[in-house]
Amino acid sequence: MKVPSVLLLIPAYNEESRIEPVLREYARFFRAHYSGGFRIVVILNGCVDDTEGVVRRVAADFNEISWRVFPGRIGKGGALIEGLKLWPEADLIGYVDADGATAPPAFLDLVRRSGEADCVIGSRWLPGAVLHVLQSSQRRFFSRAFHALVELLFQMHMADTQCGAKVMRREAVEKVHDALTIADMSFDINLLYALKRAGFKILEVPTEWTDKMGSKVNLSKASLAWFLSVVRLRLVYSPFYRWLAPLRPLELWLYRKLGSPPPLSRREGRQAQPTADASSTATH
Numbered sequence: 001m002k003v004p005s006v007l008l009l010i011p012a013y014n015e016e017s018r019i020e021p022v023l024r025e026y027a028r029f030f031r032a033h034y035s036g037g038f039r040i041v042v043i044l045n046g047c048v049d050d051t052e053g054v055v056r057r058v059a060a061d062f063n064e065i066s067w068r069v070f071p072g073r074i075g076k077g078g079a080l081i082e083g084l085k086l087w088p089e090a091d092l093i094g095y096v097d098a099d100g101a102t103a104p105p106a107f108l109d110l111v112r113r114s115g116e117a118d119c120v121i122g123s124r125w126l127p128g129a130v131l132h133v134l135q136s137s138q139r140r141f142f143s144r145a146f147h148a149l150v151e152l153l154f155q156m157h158m159a160d161t162q163c164g165a166k167v168m169r170r171e172a173v174e175k176v177h178d179a180l181t182i183a184d185m186s187f188d189i190n191l192l193y194a195l196k197r198a199g200f201k202i203l204e205v206p207t208e209w210t211d212k213m214g215s216k217v218n219l220s221k222a223s224l225a226w227f228l229s230v231v232r233l234r235l236v237y238s239p240f241y242r243w244l245a246p247l248r249p250l251e252l253w254l255y256r257k258l259g260s261p262p263p264l265s266r267r268e269g270r271q272a273q274p275t276a277d278a279s280s281t282a283t284h
C-alpha cells in the first residue's frame, strides 16, 4: 500500500526564538524515518518579530519547508483555517505547535496510526501519555475546568481536545472546512466537533509532550475569549443562533477588549489572503 503523503502545518505567532530547531528537527527526522512525501508549511500570522527571516533561512536548507505570511492577527485558529485550505496537496494534513512541545517521533506516531481513523489526536491526559515538562499548575487547573465545560457543552467524551498535535485524512478536512470559524485556541473544539458531526472517526492516542517556556498566552484574557468561543460554537449549532445576529457588534467589541481574534464569518474566511511575496515561496 502507498505510504500517505503528509502536510504538516505549523502556526507561528512571533516565534523567532523558538521555531528554528523545531523546523530543522522535523525535516531531518522525517527524511530519516518516513518514506512517504513530507512537507511543512509554516503559517505566520500577525508576527511583528523576525519569524519570517528565521523560517526563510531554514527553508533554504530544507526544500520540504515553505511558508505563508498573514500580516493580520488571525490567531492560531485563523492560521490553521488558512493552512487547511491546502488539503489537495496531501493524503494527510496535521499540525503541531511551533515551540516543539510535540517532538517529531510523537507526531510520526499519530501519522502511523492514521489508518485507524479519519483524525488522530495526541492526548496528554490518557494513561500512557509521557509528559516531560508539565504546564504550570494554574494552566493545568484552567485546562481541566475548560475541559469540563467543553464536555458539558459538546459531549465528545475526549480526554484532551487541546493538545497541539493532530492529523487528519484529506477527505475529512475537505468535508468540514466550511464549518471552521473559530480563530482563537478553541479552534480545536470547532474542528473536532465538526468532524464528529460529519460522522468521522476520531482516535485519541496517548502522546509525549514537553511544555516549553515562552508561551504567548495571556491566560486571564485568553481564557475568557476561549469561553466565549465555545459558548458561541454551541449556539451556532442551536436553533437560537439566527436570532443572535444583532449581537455580532457586541461580540466583536468583546473579542477586541480581550485581545483575541474574533471568529470568522464564512465570507471573511474566504477573503483572507497571504501577502504576495510569501505565497510565491510556498511552491517547493
Ligand SMILES: Nc1nc2c(ncn2[C@@H]2O[C@H](COP(=O)(O)OP(=O)(O)O)[C@@H](O)[C@H]2O)c(=O)[nH]1
Residues within 6 Å of the ligand: 010, 011, 012, 013, 014, 015, 045, 074, 075, 076, 077, 079, 096, 097, 098, 099, 164, 212, 214, 215, 216, 217
Ligand atoms: N498564543 C498564541 N499562539 C499563536 C497565535 N497564533 C498562532 N499561535 C501558535 O500557536 C502555538 C501554541 O502557542 P503557545 O504560545 O506555545 O501556546 P501554549 O503552549 O498553549 O501556551 C504556537 O505555534 C504559536 O506560535 C496567537 O495569536 N496566540
Ligand SMILES: [Mg+2]
Residues within 6 Å of the ligand: 097, 099, 101, 212, 215
Ligand atoms: Mg506552547
